[in-house]
Amino acid sequence: MPLSENQIYSIVDVETTGKGLGGNRITEICIVRMQGNREVDKFISLVNPDQPIPSYITHLTGIDDHTVADAPFFEDIASQILNFLSDAIFVAHNVGFDYNVIRNEFKRLNIEWSSKRLCTVRLSRKLIPNLPSYSLGRLCSSLSIPLDNRHRAEGDTDATVILFQRLLSLDEDEDVMESFLNARSKESTLPPNVPKEQFAALPSSPGIYLFKDKANKVIYVGKAINIKKRVLSHFYTKKSKSYLMGQEIYNIDYEVTGNELVALLLEADMIRHYYPKFNSAQKKSRKTYQIISYKNQRGVIQLAIAVSKSFDYSVITFYNRAQAVEKLEQLCEDFNLCPRYCSLQMTTGRCTHYKLRNCEGICDHEETVEHYNVKVEKAIESLHEDKPTYIIKENGRSKDENCFVLVNEGRYQGYGYVANDIAVSSVDVCETYIERKQTNYHTNQILNSYIRKKDLAVPRVA
Incomplete structure (x- = not known):
């Protein structure tokens, strides 16, 4: 059923202190209330964040401690903000950021608030594909939308209003808006800079996945029994780390391993190789x-x-x-x-x-x-x-192959995939198929845990 011309939207932009999602406080807010395609009201206010504003934020926005010294605290204007957001679909450019910051401000006042929401980044990707960038500045430049007073709440909101009006006009049958608002769509929770097609292409198999930033640098490595389910779970959570990581992801790569053991070993290898920004475990060097x-x-x-x-x-x-x-x-x-x-x-x-x-x-x-x-x-x-030599056989990446992990004289050597009509019963045969890997603290712990979990006696081979 199409959206009514009387549908209410609240187009929102906030400026903040920038101290991570949990400690992020609002310094300025602008809300434009729209009915259908028409602007009907506007609210704008500086906000005293009750904490110092970092110099890099002042450099970006021009807002400093003196600017907000006499501004109202959020609690002083919370009722007005609620009125502007009530009975409306929450719209913002990179909606997850503004939505979560405002929701956290309400939580500090013990006010439970939620809303349906639309992201103009993801809507633009869908309705205006193949643009070089979907940042607000570059998008406005590509579409000849005026953007004055950049990185201030009113300037960014005014530009987002024009962009949203353009998007509404491009979605005549309102099919895209309806699909994005569908409770099962999860569009508003996905990272704004990753095309939805990349998520659709993720396999539901064991393996590892790599999140990459705008420069194609690996910023996170993870392992999964089900790659698609695990990747999406990062963005359905309300945790600050997952949200902040999501803002930096532009591409997702993956490698299917066929089994959890090799996924764990490959994850350890990748973390050691890339030293990703958002991985905390396995980065600290361990003494042996x-x-x-x-x-x-x-x-x-x-x-x-x-x-x-x-x-x-x-x-x-x-x-x-x-x-x-x-x-x-x-x-x-x-x-x-x-x-x-x-x-x-x-x-x-x-x-x-x-x-x-x-x-x-x-x-x-x-x-x-x-x-x-x-x-x-x-x-x-x-x-x-006491240094055992053994081969672990696991599932391959398809029904036509097996996977083998080799430990020789107590040291992890690597793993490989072999067609299941080839017998691998000795170290010499196994060594011709494996991809060599380095042993370390983490691979040792992974293999020991595997043996304990499976309740196996170490299967020695000649």
Whole structure:
């Protein structure tokens, strides 16, 4: 059913302090109320944000602390704003920003407010396709719409009114407006700069997705069991981070992996490679620890824990220090080694470890160096045996292939896809198909978690 000529629209623009969505306060607001295609009323006011205005905002808008010193607080004009927004469809250029800022201002006053909304960015993309840019300034330039007093609420609102009138005239049957207002359309929640066709093309398969900015730089990497569902979920949330990220997204790429395990491994690899702006997890560097061996002045082979710098003298590497200490204690117990010569006790003389009592006297010259070193060499050999080699088989990207993940001597090597009529039963065969990847803290944690989740004994292969 077409919209009535009596339909009320509120065309809105706000200027703010720019401190993220949650702390963003209004410094100026303009609302033009329209009935059908006609402007019927206007409200404009400076607003005291009750917080300092950053210098970069003043540089952009010309509004500083002095400008708003005598302006009303939002609570003083909230009732007037509600009147201008009531019974109207909320319209703005990049509607999510203005809508959420105003809604948050109302929330601070314990006022619940919501409205149907239309975004003139997304409407312009649909009704006036193939323009070089859909920013308000560039759009007005392309369409010869006057834009005076840029980055002030009234100037931007007046230009948006003319743009919206133009869009209404282009949508004669009002099919586009109706579709955008449809509760199932979600048009108003999607990032304004990404064509809807990109969302439609997303697969419902496991894999990773990359959000890219205007310069095609990766700003976020995510993994998903269902790529389309996960991508869209970013923009149905009211979280500040998702909203702010959405404003910077211009393109979405993806890679289907066929299974969640490889999606997780590829996500870790991509985050390490691109170091994206909006990824917080997996960016912090993690220390790794090694059990190293060396001979002291007596010729005794000592074991110790060291922060990894290279793998030259490493017996085995751990991804947290507690695991390394636990393994050293186990070696002492299993091979009757001395806690002092395993760096578990920092005293001189005979060892007196609170838990390990089976030292045979190397620390007190009661055991020969030769006999002790044989035990240490056996302990080191046991560590090498603790480095499992195994292949994990998972679903491929289609029904005609399988996916294989290779871990060789405890180190993740990579993954590959193989036609399902090819048998992969040895490391040599697997290595010819895999794409080599680097092992790190996160890939180690992913694989350990996978083994625990599946409740698997490590499937060793030759």
